[in-house]
Amino acid sequence: MINDRKIAIIGCGFVGSSSAFAIMQSGLFSEMVLIDVDRSRAEGEALDIAHGVPFANPMKIYAGDYADVADAAMIVVTAGAAQKPGETRLDLVTKNVGIFKTIIPEIRKSGFEGVLLIVSNPVDVLTYAAVKMSGLPEGRVIGSGTVLDTARLRYMLGAHVDVDPRDVHAYVMGEHGDSELVAWSSAMVAGVPLNEFCELHGHHDHKTAEARIAEDVKNSAYEIIEKKRATYYGIAMTVRRICTAVMRNEKCVLPVSSLMVGEYGLDDICISMPTVVGRAGVVTRVPVEIDESERRQLNESAGALRAIMDKVDFSA
């Protein structure tokens, strides 16, 4: 039986612990189990985060193991190695798929029936690995995808047009990574096409601004990692946002990564596009208009992912 008030987080490094801290403050759950191969780290994070509970919402927070995840409503996976100097992207993929082979079969064995949220990178490949290894219906496995990139985009666009980012609607789609794209042709400020809104406010050189903002969004993670070694607050809020959408059955539109079944001509690949997210995970997808050049970029993004996936063994 699913306990709607319980969540598990697997991997308690920078991203897992910050996500746990954000979730503790959300009031969404009353029980949170933290799991890490480094048991002592999980115990330390559980204690530290639990000491904030008297200022937030009553909640039981503890370090545990896979026996504890069976009845969780959600599991968030943030376990994984980060890229080391000299290591190729493929080396990292192979290493993290290897880590998933020790995690996802354990989740499967537990009988978990909730929504599985993948955050570890490369998130699209690992979401695909989780779909293949978990035995869960594909809609219940989602990757954080380009939800964080989209938050960065809306933040920067909000500053560019001087409007609350919550009233800026624009999506980053495709791979969470170097080949991602911005769906500029569907970008709006409160229902007004972005470029029209920009004209009204004295911005006329759209192509230059679009290229600059898209590059800044794409390079955000590199810049933050260079300056402070890791990114974790933005992704922690992203995890909290996705958990809220699921647990409150919000049916809000978020560009999560999930298994494509023909959308934009894509199949058998996990990639991000605007998606209605609710208690069942993926409720439906929103095929926003993209122009020819954006469609080409999306196909190239899928091709880049496919080239990596073809070299990986996804058997559990």
Ligand SMILES: NC(=O)c1ccc[n+]([C@@H]2O[C@H](COP(=O)([O-])OP(=O)(O)OC[C@H]3O[C@@H](n4cnc5c(N)ncnc54)[C@H](O)[C@@H]3O)[C@@H](O)[C@H]2O)c1
């Ligand atoms: N999707 C996104 O938008 C996004 C954003 C930031 C980071 N990330 C990714 O999140 C992941 C974690 O990043 P981090 O900065 O927290 O790294 P980190 O090294 O601080 O933490 C990783 C944790 O995973 C644990 N771990 C390793 N193998 C494990 C296993 N088999 N079972 C359980 N735990 C295991 C480690 O002990 C460590 O505590 C990375 O893959 C990173 O690239 C994704």
